[in-house]
Amino acid sequence: MMKWVLFTPELYYLLMAGVFFWCSIQRHLNVRRLYVWAVVLSGVGLVVAVAAARCEGTLFFDSYRVDLFSQVFKIFLALGMFWVVVVCSELKGIDARRHAEFFFLLAVCTVAMMMLVSAVELLTIYIALELSSYSLYLLVPMRRRADEFVETGVKYFMIGSTASAFMIFGFSYLFGITGTTYVAEIMARLPGLFHEPAAVIGLVLALGGFFFKQALFPFHMWAPDVYQGAANQVTTYIATTSKIAAAAMVIRFIGFAGEGTEAFVMLLMVLSVVSMTFGNLVAIIQKDVKRLLAYSSIAHAGYMLVGILSMTPRGYASAVYYALAYLIMNFACFMVILKVADDGHNLQIKELAGLHKRSPLLAMTLMLGLFGLAGIPPTVGFTGKFFVFAAALEKGYLLLVIIAMINATISLYYYLIVIKAAYLLEPVREYGPVRVDRWTRSLSIVLVILMIYVGIFPDKFVLLAEAAAAALR
């Protein structure tokens, strides 16, 4: 007998997608009412995800695992979707007649990612990943004046499908050498098979697919262009929610690997170092805020990997905590971009000039978000980095941590440039006041409190992350 109750959050979001689909085929659509519905539905979705937190069990012939790890990430995903929907009150980057489709694709993508964090079997992973990717492929070129950005959509689709192709190629190797598609069994058998090139190639290619989603070097090429080319709301979703799902997938996959072998850890270390360094160095020269954050996200994928590659329960827990921190901080930054560029254009750093006068609240949210990303205490970003580095040092990776910390210092430079624009620069021309509606105002305050509170009082969240990581085994 199927335990459908385990599948509640996914079913709920599927239903939500259905509602928006029905809206999208309506002839006359009230955009305002649609927005309110979207907020309410995604808000309820968050409640459903939280309510399902304690569910445990397996579904679909054990290819689908519901445990605390997956449920925690489903809460993060629901939270991310809810926040993104809340800031969509003025969906100016996207044509009004496409709003319903926008919400529909958002819901579908969220379902797909929820499936992704629970999937423990190669084909299930593949299907979930493709479903989420295709929703994003459609979301990216949905921007108004799409012809300017259609290249972005095509590029994203091309690189994405190539990554998928390599991933399924890798899956076939893994299946061929281990004779199973269940990740747990594959990872249990792999260490003994690492002398065979096929095993290594298969694993690297498979992980490549996940790293692509996470925008880890060298699978990052799409990120800057897509961040820049997609509508601001879509970028927000990609930069926050989809990154969380990718991180979950990487944690789960590597989590099955047990202790891991030296060569495997070495490989991850190299990827992490290159990713951090490359992302940070290239971010320095960016003028476009979204592009800058894209490169910063490449660096952050590297930081997160520092925690994951220690392959200890504490390492995974630190990565889970880091994912939550990243969701909050990055969302805070994107929310400010959305509101400052409220006609939906791409925000340049210099356009932030004088933000502290135009909207003190948004300026503060942005500053805290950026300080968080740079890892300055007492924000949540610092505590996240601290846990990640502590986990890596427990395994004795002193040099790796020093490199990561130096990278954090480099990153501070470009975050400071953005903060400087918001707080110190006088605007060259008069920018209008930033309109901050009641929803955004409340959300800003919530984010500010969260960034400080979770950073200063991390104990409960760490315990949750540890419990989630413990469920991996």
Place this chain on the structure above:
Amino acid sequence: MTPMEPAQFPILSTILLSTLLALLVILFIPEHRTRLIKQVSLGFSAVGLMLCIALYFAYDTEKGGLQFVERVLWVKSLGIYYFNAVDGINLPMLVLTSVVLFTGVLTMWELEKRVKEYFALTFLLVAGVYGVFMSMDLFFIFVWYDVSLFPMYPLIAIWGGTRKEYGAMKLTLYLLAGSALILPGILYLWVLGGAGTFDLFELQRIGFTVEAQRIAFVLLYLGFGILAGVWPFHTWSPVGHVAAPTAVSMIHAGVLMKLGAYGILRVGMTLCPEGLVYWADLMALLATIGIVYGAFVGLAQTDLKYVIGYSSVSHMGIVGLGLATMTVDGINGAVFQMFSHGIMTALLFSAVGYIYDRTHTKMIPELGGLSKTMPVASAFFIIAAFCGIGVPCLASFWAELLVFISAVKTYPVRGVFAVMGLVVSALFMLRVVQKTFYGEKNERWEHIPDVPLFLASPRIILVGILVFFGLFPRLILDVIQSAVVPFVNSL
């Protein structure tokens, strides 16, 4: 091990809270009510000052050890405690901080630009400083350390003077590069401790292998040393001092640089005594170079603030040299020097601040003969300069004496060079005094009034402290010694 009785009244947390509360209250005052903001700032900084003075009198020098202990479990899984306490080393630092904050607020009384943000950031910075000085848990030391660093960026970049954006960025990046070394160092010790605790004294009891101590000490020494202005990592410091507004320079050179030296002593030397023994030679060498180099470069400067900036490098070298001797006298002198240099530099910057506010220049050739037009304002600078040279009856005299005596004993050659560096520094200070305050009078500054009593008050307080501890050095040395003697014995 020292007794750890729970404190009756959490006086340390109250000191910390006084700054955080000030920050909160200022945030809720409307921007245009600048007078109220200043009064609130003065009030809260006075509360901190009172509490620190009370702490100083309540501290039992006979008993020594950790007193006023506050300990609360913070993050269970990593063994992080909110753990505050004072002993003879951090008590003078807390007093120093409260004095500099209080006089700094008074010094900035005439500020008109973005007053609310200025005082809010100042209190955030000082909260970090208090936090570092009172925490006995490595995690919290690091957190407060970073909290005290990043407000420097806006404080310099918004209110600063000469090349402010460059100075602010350079300073922030340098200091955070330092903290990028401290964090791995701390985590490294935490892992090696194996007891899952960041408690400084717990870790000290556990002890580490010689090799681990050597590695960790380098990380901690370099990390904290950047902030302490150790040569050759000092280049941010003159630039930052020059760019910063008066009170920020006071806090920065007066207090913040001490965080670095304090960190080396409290974290590096306490946890890695073997590492210290191994690296002490190099430490002494760098410190000596700093003393001599700072003095010679100071000799060539024409900007008053650069002169003070380089004198700081030189004087902080004395602290480093004192620590490197590993003797009771040397470390006593180093801690005393941290205190007296803090007060002295605050006075120097505060005196220059007044002159700059009135004349809009701090170039030595453009000034001249100031003692005739503004005798009181000039006197403050001259007294502080004398203190820097090590004139008897002023606090620095005792500190420098102690350090040099033990330095010459421990490192004869380097000690002699360091003493010679002091002679050069006397030369450059006297040169500045001669050219700026005596010599030919510049007619342009004829009309400038001397400093009014209210604005003179912060400077008077600072002079008073320098003279007081110059006359009665035992009053502070007894406190310092109560912690240094057991510390040196445990090395």
